[in-house]
Amino acid sequence: MKVIVELQNIGMKYQSLNGEIPALENINLEVYEGEFVSIVGPSGCGKSTLLSIISGLLAPTSGNVLIEGEQVTGPSKKVGYMLQKDHLFDWRTIMQNVLLGLEIQKSVTPSAKQYAEHLLRTYGLIEFAHKYPSQLSGGMRQRAALIRTLVTNPQILLLDEAFSALDYQTRLAVNDDIYDIIKKEHKTAIMVTHDIAESISMSDRVIVLTRRPGTVKSVHEINFQLDNRTPLKSRKVPKFQNVFECIWKELDVHV
Amino acid sequence: MKVIVELQNIGMKYQSLNGEIPALENINLEVYEGEFVSIVGPSGCGKSTLLSIISGLLAPTSGNVLIEGEQVTGPSKKVGYMLQKDHLFDWRTIMQNVLLGLEIQKSVTPSAKQYAEHLLRTYGLIEFAHKYPSQLSGGMRQRAALIRTLVTNPQILLLDEAFSALDYQTRLAVNDDIYDIIKKEHKTAIMVTHDIAESISMSDRVIVLTRRPGTVKSVHEINFQLDNRTPLKSRKVPKFQNVFECIWKELDVHV
Amino acid sequence: MFSLRQKDNSDLVPETISLEHKKYLKSVQRQKLLVRFTQIMILVLAFGLWELLASLKIVDPFITSQPSRIIKTINTLYQEGALLHHIYITCLETIIGFVLGTVLGTVIAIILWWSDFISKVAEPYLVILNSLPKIALGPIFIVWIGAGPAAIIAMTLAISLIVTILEVLNGFLVIDKEKIKLVQTFGGTKLQVMTKVILPASLPTIINALKINVGLSWVGVIVGEFLVSKAGLGYLIVYGGQVFKLDLVMTSVLILCIAAALMYQGVVYLEKLLITRHRE
């Protein structure tokens, strides 16, 4: 399999007047094309920092990020970033929201628009194309946000707790939807989450980070050998509980 | 077993200028002493309304609530209410927060204070008694909120999505803590939640409500026959998944 | 799994109106009427008492004026054709003042948002200027800018500009950093962050600044007219004082009251039009 993202010895220190905060240390990771990788770790261990570095929004204090062998120096069209909240803009219709990325990249072509329409249709939002975000349910909004990322046609998707704003049942359903979309569109995904069950149910590999400064503590390959795997199906596999408990212990969750 | 709460034919209609919203219809329910009952149901089906009615904060438009055989006409000392957020007051220390209910009921006696201290000590918060809430973690805050309810010594606890503000891992841990506390203190609990897994893992019975106007759709007895049952243990019982799926289907969750 | 569910509460019961609902609607109606009635009663009583006390010379109508005298004064002014002219002048100055204040304030806020350095340098100056009662500058303005409409507009700007800058800048700064990050993830430049997020997201703030500015502009215009003017409601107040016609003073203040309230409502209406459109 082809390596699409390569992290070499990433280290990150935040500077502030009160001192230096070492957020990440010595992170080495390879992500393969089409793979779904999750990153879990204690609060404040540097997960978001890591995604920001991969996306090129933040320069690491040491180490390199390579995407398809090229060094990352700034935001790239190859990478799409999904944030915790959908951040659909109130003052834009769904269609206008979906086209935001293309507008910024100055590439709103008729074919790009058609692609946007195609995605909206495929994922059940075409009727809302000219509605405003306030008229959509939480799950629909999250889907619209994903489509906004997909229309710029990135190869790699970064998801930073993209589902944590949803309530539990909706979250389960959206997990299934988004997983489905990502697989259908053949994207590589790197997802950060607080939810161990979510990470296991969706990914091919779960990376556990240590407390700050975050380093890779362990890597869990998830292979439930399911046909037409979906997150919900994964949750019902007996092995699921074992993996869950194993990661739970590694994370050493405290109240 | 003794019936402690009895709902007779509860119906509730909200009046507004735009029309009438029937929130609850024809609810009949008996809760036994020491029982842990969960109520799940679609968003807006009237779960919070039902708890408000039981607590006496809201008068139903029809039907009666009996607590220990007496009709409820207003807030009673027998009932403690835990809301979604901890609502610890910023400007009070943990101790002052915990004594809030007693203050309001004008019953801050030395023995009540001792009881508060006892609870804080037992549940690991005594060191924070004179700290302000901002210095506590989410889980600790939730425990403090529970203690605030417990010091007024209610027999019945109403919990309205009391854990939904916590992140997933913390939530699991707090579930265990609170369950432990409620059982140790021999309280009867009625809990509303969105989280099917939470409801199954904690309760003796799960009541599923229909869409608005909410009526009892089905009742699920949970009996995993565990020694020293805890929510986390319950989640690992094989039957758990079956009950989950059954309720999931009944709820008919949509994105 | 994609049920196209609209938001809740659309499924209200329209069918037959229940007895309870009828009762509820009636009680709401009664409450509303009572409120309206009390409001009007207060108005009637206040003016009635004023008229009565003045007629009975318990209060001195020469000093306190009197509703009937005010009506007479309005009538006279109207027949002379002067009334509308004075109102027009003052309203025009106010509108110029608050539009200018809002535009300039927003532009300066953009500059401050753009350059961290400028904003840091400007901070203590803004704080001091903000706490300064700008009214005190009036006499200086006239000396420096000269008597005339320019001095009135300058007074208005002095009063409203700093508040607008701080208000709008604050609006910029409370915009969710994640929204800005979103634009950056697409490779957006600072200018794009400004045009795609900051400005549209700040529309409510800017309109709110407009709302504050209407009020402040009225103050500025009135103070300005107190100092220099040949027409306007402020002029009438000063002139009335000069020749000891308290009726004229009271009349002008009353008209002012109404004009200011109407203009404020206009901006509130504008706000509704611009903002609530997308946020039903």
Place this chain on the structure above:
Amino acid sequence: MFSLRQKDNSDLVPETISLEHKKYLKSVQRQKLLVRFTQIMILVLAFGLWELLASLKIVDPFITSQPSRIIKTINTLYQEGALLHHIYITCLETIIGFVLGTVLGTVIAIILWWSDFISKVAEPYLVILNSLPKIALGPIFIVWIGAGPAAIIAMTLAISLIVTILEVLNGFLVIDKEKIKLVQTFGGTKLQVMTKVILPASLPTIINALKINVGLSWVGVIVGEFLVSKAGLGYLIVYGGQVFKLDLVMTSVLILCIAAALMYQGVVYLEKLLITRHRE
């Protein structure tokens, strides 16, 4: 399972300071110095230019005054013992005004929060009074209340009261309904809701109102002193204007500027003291 974890970020690295951190601290320091330097340069340049242009008679010092003349004026005023007296009078009036405004405003807000009926009846009146430029009432106040300190305080109240009421009431209304529900679940009465939740939770709002009020009180006092006074900074400005002593006017405005900024900072400090105590 009860690990007694404190909040994050306490575990910063205090040990040895790394090279990067040193570099960072140095660049921050440099930036800070540059900002301070620019601020002082602007001040020095502005006053220097003013002095120079006035000395060379390029601008007319008779009209614009001049820093050196201002210093001389301050000195003269100080030696006569008048300076501190005028400052004292104005500051006293301002403090009385804003304390009174805040207290009264809060009390009225409590009443409006308490009674839905009163609040509904009062609403349109509040809206109109809020949009009215209270400055225009100045001449009327003097007629009704009389020339003297009372009129100045009345002017100040007129300017600050409505804003305070609306601000505080709004603060009351945005308090989480669930917090109120919490008190009610314990059987709390309306009075208990007020004392246990609304008032303490509104402390930040009330202090914020205080902050707004300081500014408005200065305006009120200055306007009041413009209209009636025998002492105070506003009096000095008016008197200086009457005898065309721009030095006196400019001096008074400068002192006013400093006094107002200091008082504002005082309230900001008070806010820090009262609010951040519990919210580190």
Place this chain on the structure above:
Amino acid sequence: SNNAQQQLTKIHLSEVTHSIFYAPQYVALSLGFFEEEGLEIELSNGQGADKVMTAVLTGQADIGFAGPEASIYVYNEGREDYSIVFAQLTNGDGTFLMGREPDPDFKWSDVKGKTIIGGRKGGMPEIILQYVLRNNGLEPGRDVLIDTTMQFAAMPGAFMGGQGDYVIIFEPTASEMEKEGKAYILASLGESSGEVPYTAYFASKSYIEKNPEIIQKFTNAIYKGQLWVESHTPEEIAQAIKPHFPDSDEEILVTVVKRYKEQNSWKKDPILLEKDFYTLQKALQDAGELDQTAPYSEVVTTKFADAAIANIK
């Protein structure tokens, strides 16, 4: 006298503005003439005739000091407890017509076709200016334009900023502007207008009826001030009033006092003459600010002034 000092009666006096033009009053205050009469004066600056009159009518001030026109307005409005003028202090206008260049040969006809900054419409300076212009055969509005947009405080600045051809200015600003070479006095409106009662003391009818002895004492003190000013040099007068004008230049003070003294701005006794009273009303009428004349016998009393003259040498 020690005993008398303890029994001083406190009187609130509201003056229209604080000006050297009112020197005899400040002389009386500085030299203790009021105390001699058993009065203690609390002086406040009303900043405008309307506010002074309001203070008197509402009882916040016992005695008002402003133009007699305020009393005429009040009488004409039909108020029962109107104000009565009992002592006159200044005689004729205190303002000066100033131009940008000195002109020793100035004639009023020179202003034809020009603009004069004249203060607010309806204010006394503007009314007297109109009166003077008419007396010199110039019709305001047709032959000469009077700019009435500004408050008095704004006028010097506006004039120096290039507005208008002429401006009317009070002392000490006039002298200071002349000293700075910004403007030059061309004519005195006081001289040009002749005898016009310009500032006078008044109190409400009821107050006078209730407290005639206070009014008498007050008038006595004022008369003493007038006599003192009459018999002393400008330097001495300037010295006496200096405490009331602490931030004024001594040199300017002397100049101003001298100018007012030379043109007889200060009345030598407190009597407001009937002919002067009607002159004033004519000026008001011509300016269109007065619909009907008020009778001298009602609005003015010379009883106290007469008694003062009889008793004090």
